Amino acid sequence: MTGKTLLSVQNLTMRFGGLTAIDNLSLNVPDQAITGIIGPNGAGKTTFFNCLTGFYKPTEGAVTLNHPTKGPIRLADLPSHKVAQTAQVVRTFQNIRLFAQMTVLENLVVAQHNALQKASMFSIAGLLRLPGYRKAADEAIERALSWLKRLNLMDIVNVPAGALPYGTQRRVEIARALCVNPLLLCLDEPAAGLNPKESAELNTLLLHLVQEEGVSILLIEHDMSVVMNVSDHICVLNYGRKIAEGTPAEIRVDPNVIKAYLGEDEDDQPVEKAS
Amino acid sequence: MTAIVHAHHTPTLSERLKDASAAAFIALILGIPMIGMTTVDQGGFLAVMTRWPQLALFVGLTFAGRILFSLALETIKRRSQGRKSGKSAASAAEAANAALKRGTKPESVIGWLAVGIAVALPIFFSEDRYIIDIATSVLIYIMLGWGLNVVVGLAGLLDLGYVAFYAVGAYTYALLSTQFGWGFWEALPVAGGLAALFGVLLGWPTLRLRGDYLAIVTLGFGEIIRLLLVNWTELSGGPNGITSIPRPSVFGYAFLPPDTEGSIADLLGIEFSPMHRLLFLYYLILLLALLTNLFVTAMRRLPLGRAWEAVREDEIACKAMGINVTTVKLSAFAIGAMLGGFAGVFFAARQGFISPESFTFSESAIILAIVVLGGMGSQLGVVLAALVLVMLPELGRDFAEYRMLLFGFAMIVIMVWRPGGILANRAPTLIHVPTGDKA
Structure with a gap:
């Protein structure tokens, strides 16, 4: 404090x-x-x-x-x-709101949308696969993985969030919120x-x-x-x-x-x- | 661990044979009126002729096809199994990783095969105008389906007025070329841009709507555009439409009869044939469609594309993650509309004549049906559904009044058989493959 x-x-x-x-x-x-x-x-x-x-x-x-x-x-x-x-100021929800069909990793990368969207120059740099964007994208994945590691969620990285048990979904939602910084x-x-x-x-x-x-x-x-x-x-x-x-x-x-x-x-x- | 693992049940050989026999039986029942009998005009009256050998061939092909299909489906299922089963999360991840390591995705193999067939098709049917025409139609619908897939499949915004953007593209090219002498390639980006603008125009007032409510408004929008085209005679020619729209040219050379200025046949020193233009149009729409596919597939892997899918999944969660849902939705509307506009330009250039008749609600419904039947968001699904939906009425021409019945029946069968569409599996845009750092 x-x-x-x-x-x-x-x-x-x-x-x-x-x-x-x-x-x-x-x-x-x-x-x-x-x-x-x-x-x-x-x-x-x-x-x-x-x-x-x-x-x-x-x-x-x-x-x-x-x-x-x-x-x-x-x-x-x-x-x-x-x-x-x-x-x-980032929140989670009482009735979990994950992007159900997207994988856990995708959920955490979407949470970093604003930084990534900027790096992709509204998709132009992204479509051209410019190195600046690719670096930002790799960093976003690294960041997502580091939170998943910390929350012991590494074995479900590629699983669609909606298919996970309730308790795990809660932890994924917290991990996703943490990705918003x-x-x-x-x-x-x-x-x-x-x-x-x-x-x-x-x-x-x-x-x-x-x-x-x-x-x-x-x-x-x-x-x-x-x-x-x-x-x-x-x-x-x-x-x-x-x-x-x-x-x-x-x-x-x-x-x-x-x-x-x-x-x-x-x-x-x-x-x-x-x- | 006592967790129930839904291990995928691999059918045995006898089960496969039984399944194929069932399919063959259905083919037989359907085939008796469709193939087994035909009517022949015998000097003023119709006689029924039987064609049992063809029927036998058809039933046999169904049997063999069903077995092949179930084998192919097996491969796809095995791959997606890992993603679907959440009961055993760890093994699911392993399966996904294993699928990635194997490297061969059945979808991409089928995709490349389809491209190969599409490229080779005119070589085998270079003289068959009917086949080339149908194939061109199929490709237009595939391109429209891919465009609408951005709005409906990825962003989850139910759009029943997609044909409006197709119309905007077509009329833009028609007017620019007939009034101002613009060429196909100059008009293409302008028409796409204008269609995108209309997409934003539609998107803006409907931002707060979802599902059924959005569908109603987009339906209205499509009708407004059509009625505008019917009634604004000074601009659009009204119900008479716009005629003699120039065909696309190749670097200023057009497909004209010999001894005309700018004739390609003269330039290349080949014999003139009206088929050349059709073949050129075929390859042009193939190119446009493939570019659309590349573009949409690439977008899906970018932040904006992922945001589209996230908005489809949960709009409120998107807001809580700091995503501006307004711009995400508008961009989906704009990009979907732009692709529709491109297809419209091609349509006008191919037909040489357009009228509001071509842009009725039923067109929107067919394009939407292609996306939904194909499996929302699936690029390959759109191709399969477009093939079914465009070819089926053509195949049914022989028994005219029943073809819509057949069409409806096929749609019901697909929806019962695969409620999520032909290819309902969502492919992840990112897969993490653990490297050696952790066992």
Whole structure:
């Protein structure tokens, strides 16, 4: 943790007709740290991600990313692809969204589209197979392979992503997001469908990303063994409102959180998510 | 590991024979009315004649063909098996790598064979005008199919108005040549560019549409272009169309009768034959089609081509990866339209006469059927489907009123037999072959 604020959310409100999905949410996301977002189903967690990443235009409020080289960027003003390209805020999805028919390697190369498209000079250099483009293409593949190696996915490089088991697809989606070169990685339930061993591996990976790669992580997760173990900071939502914020130790004993989400039974056994 | 591995079941010899017998039986049933009997005009009335030897030959060929086909299919399947089965990921990757190492892809072998046959065809049928004409038609549809494949097969944008771009290309050449005396080669890029512009024009308002909704709008667009051509008489000649469009020339020399200025026959000192022009047109469209194929295949391996496929797979994920879906879709529309425009220029130059009649919705439907039946995104599939869809009505000419029935029946059979199209396997654009660094 550097102590700096990477993302600041001020008075964010998102309404769909009469329904207020996010109600006046303010939150500071620290730089190079893991921030957990927890709360019951329908609390507005994924809506919050959609507001951050340009998929929804917030009704009110501002989301500002303090980019180390580009200065403050107002995310709500950007279209979703610019959020990833310019602000380097990259997300994964609760219901995995891989390019199903394309192989794992192709998925990871597509994630580097903007750099490659530039190198191919809008396909002209690519069609002529100029050395500049070929070098860039090779580098993109190398980069994809290095993430696959790190995530232990080397044996499925050439397999169509849609044919993989659920847990593996989750990891591929994270690897693909990493290929976009994120400053802030927003993971929407990355541990859903993972077995305990895979969850433990996910923890190691997330900590590694923050400590070694300098990536900041915003994490929506129901699996308490992940959230409580890796988060530096946790924000709890309920009915679109922030009901608590603090370190995992503080959240664990917060009466509001226990009532709304964790459940009265207090022995580290979170209630099973009802889905 | 207790994972269920869907090992591919290799049919035994007896199974193959049984399968081939079934095919031969169907051929027999179909063949009795189609080949076994024919009507002969005997001075005012029709007599039914039987042709049993031909029928026997047909059934025999079906039997042998079915066995050969199942063997060929086997090879293709074995190769794709690795990519399809996700149950055993590691062995799938091995299979894919092994296929790559073997180096011989059945598709590419068939592809080269097809090119060889296409190049050699006029040598055997240089005097048969009918065959050359049909082959030229097939090639036009193949080129259109490859063009539409960019939009529908790769980018996944269902376009029911593709014939509009074909029309734009054809009318651009027709007008430029008859009004301003432009030649074929000068007009080609201009017509392609104009068609691409129309592609963007169609793409822009439909960016937010997908699937059925996009199909309806593109259908409307195709009709708008056709109605414009019918009604804007000053520009397009209305329903009468545009006549005496110049034929393509070779470096200023045209296929004209001897003793005319600029006659190729005179230049080369060969005897004039009207077949020369047809053969030239045949090789011209073959060249254009092959260039289209090279271009589309190359594009597919470039970042833009991969982005087309990614947009087809998941638009929202594309946005999350920082891909500007707008430009990706517009580029697919523009490039698909440009290729359609090129084909249109050739069509106008070949016919010498065009009218809105040639650009009806049924043309769009046939081109789309070629792409869908061939297998979305498959280049070779387009060739096979174009052969089937263009040749079938021709073969059925002998029993005129039933030919559309046969046509429809064939389409249903293909869709039941292979729901994803004749060649439904997607070939990856990248395959990583592990080098010695890791076992």
